[in-house]
């Protein structure tokens with residue numbers, strides 16, 4: 001229902017695409033017969049938690065039972081997607097966050113004598129470590145002398161990734177991967193290792209980079225009761241197919257109705 | 266070595282505000298003035314979460330400028346972000362164009378000492394203007410006014426083809442006139458809608474490589490630019506002659522002392538970290554769009570000049586002055602349509618109107634009255650309703666409070682006295698009051714008539730028809 005509301009062209013956003021609006025609730029049908037699902041093997045290799053791999057594979061089997069055709073496929077460039085994502089996202093963030101300079105928006109330091117002090121101190125005091133990390137990274141990849149090696153290259157690889165997906169979608173209707181390589185970690189446990197934190201985005205950022213619709217569907221819990229999700233990726237603007245696939249699975253397994261999360265105090 | 270052994274090399278980056286109704290990425294008005302921060306919205310104030318939408322008119326205007334300056338127009342172009350911190354730049358980046366400008370490889374022709382010279386244009390690109398800082402008078406700080414933020418600009422970058430301040434002056438005047446003719450900018454210098462960054466270097470004549478250049482930013486008076494170039498070239502030559510070396514730096518021109526100074530804040534070369542703006546999409550320009558814009562271009566000055574010489578039989582001298590500004594040219598054509606007396610209109614523009622503008626330090630664009638009103642003024646003279654000396658007073662009035670000249674002469678009672686009876690009455694009165702002049706005339710001094718006419722004009726405050734006075738004095742005196 002939210003998708004129905006936000007879909008369509010927004011004249012105040014030049015990057016939104018002007019295509020006909022669809023009623024996505026009509027896509028919620030139980031039917032995956034003949035649906036061709038590709039499973040990129042790169043998302044089931046090293047770095048993926050054993051329990052996650054197992055649960056997602058069970059879901060794949062379920063789809064097979066429901067009448068879908070499953071085939072293993074390869075997405076060589078998947079490894080690069082994470083790097084591409086962090087270069088582009090940080091570059092944009094470093095520029096987008098420029099406006100929080102203590103002049104017009106955001107926190108302003110009390111400690112300044114010159115204009116430069118306002119900029120330097122407001123931003124030093126106001127931003128948290130992760131934001132600073134991304135601004136520094138983003139500034140670096142856009143700097144003269146590094147732009148071509150990082151930002152421009154990332155944009156080129158992004159195009160390659162998109163093309164790679166296009167090729168896969170000539171053969172498949174939907175691609176299926178885990179949503180995250182591991183289950184959620186506890187708050188605060190990874191903040192000292194940003195790289196590991198970035199790696200958790202491995203599966204999901206790819207769709208952002210390639211401009212594809214994705215949906216995460218719960219498909220089980222691990223031994224500690226932490227939820228595991230699978231991700232369905234569709235062709236550009238083909239939200240209907242992944243919604244239908246997700247709905248069919250959900251209605252069949254009733255996973256959500258049986259899942260009673262316990263929250264630690 | 267002396268001054269004559271050096272060659273001056275100048276390149277210009279001219280920023281011109283476009284006269285679109287709305288700003289480049291939002292629908293705020295571009296109008297100059299207004300209470301601070303009243304012509305802005307969340308987009309041009311850079312509220313987090315807002316997105317820019319490119320104003321198509323800006324692209325159209327820039328392409329017009331490109332076509333009028335013989336540029337190649339890109340089929341695909343894009344917007345880039347130029348990142349830097351300054352309080353008048355709320356987003357901390359300016360949306361500009363980096364490596365894919367809308368227009369490239371053009372030229373403007375100027376006439377130097379009777380010879381035509383092409384000045385190359387590297388590119389024309391679109392960008393947004395920044396806000397303005399109002400420094401308060403008590404030294405407590407500066408206030409930011411974002412009315413100008415997001416006003417569309419084109420930047421016109423010349424090749425380093427200019428060789429003297431005189432050429433720069435000619436180039437700027439020509440460029441200004443082109444932009445006025447195609448109606449993309451009103452080019453009001455005092456409102457900052459035309460500003461130039463001036464790059465100056467010198468080299469020995471015959472030397473192939475360029476010398477190290479210095480840059481003077483944001484200059485908004487042609488006169489200052491000419492002075493600054495002359496001063497800066499002289500300074501550079503002196504430094505080189507003394508065995509010194511020119512630093513590549515940004516200078517500030519001080520109009521009062523007539524000198525250039527290094528900018529106080531000497532940053533290392535700024536890294537603007539240009540990158541394509543992810544909030545905007547590529548600008549695609551179809552052949553059809555280019556053709557439509559080409560067709561919409563108005564008649565250019567050169568063609569008007571031809572017409573003035575051939576159709577209106579004006580001297581080339583007049584024609585050149587009239588086409589020097591679109592406002593002159595339009596005024597001339599409009600007024601001539603009303604009065605059908607091109608030479609008289611041309612004379613009024615070249616003499617009295619130009620004089621008035623110069624005295625008040627105004628530009629042709631500031632002329633307050635319409636072409637129709639000027640045309641009517643000429644009709645009043647041609648019909649003999651007013652004398653040309655009264656017409657000058659009417660023109661003064663039209664500058665002060667523009668209105669129909671017929672109304673002005675009625676209000677002021679300036680209608681010329683052409684009634685024979687009335688003229689006769691005056692003539693008799695003056696003759697009676699000046700027996701000495703009458704005696705002089707009878708003694709053969711013809712000049713006495715002139716004196717008497719003058720007296721009569723004085724008496725009538727210039728309203729009497731001088732030809733009639735002259736004729737009637739002679740008649741009466743000969744009786």
Ligand SMILES: [Zn+2]
Nearest residue numbers: 291293306309
């Ligand atoms: Zn606005």
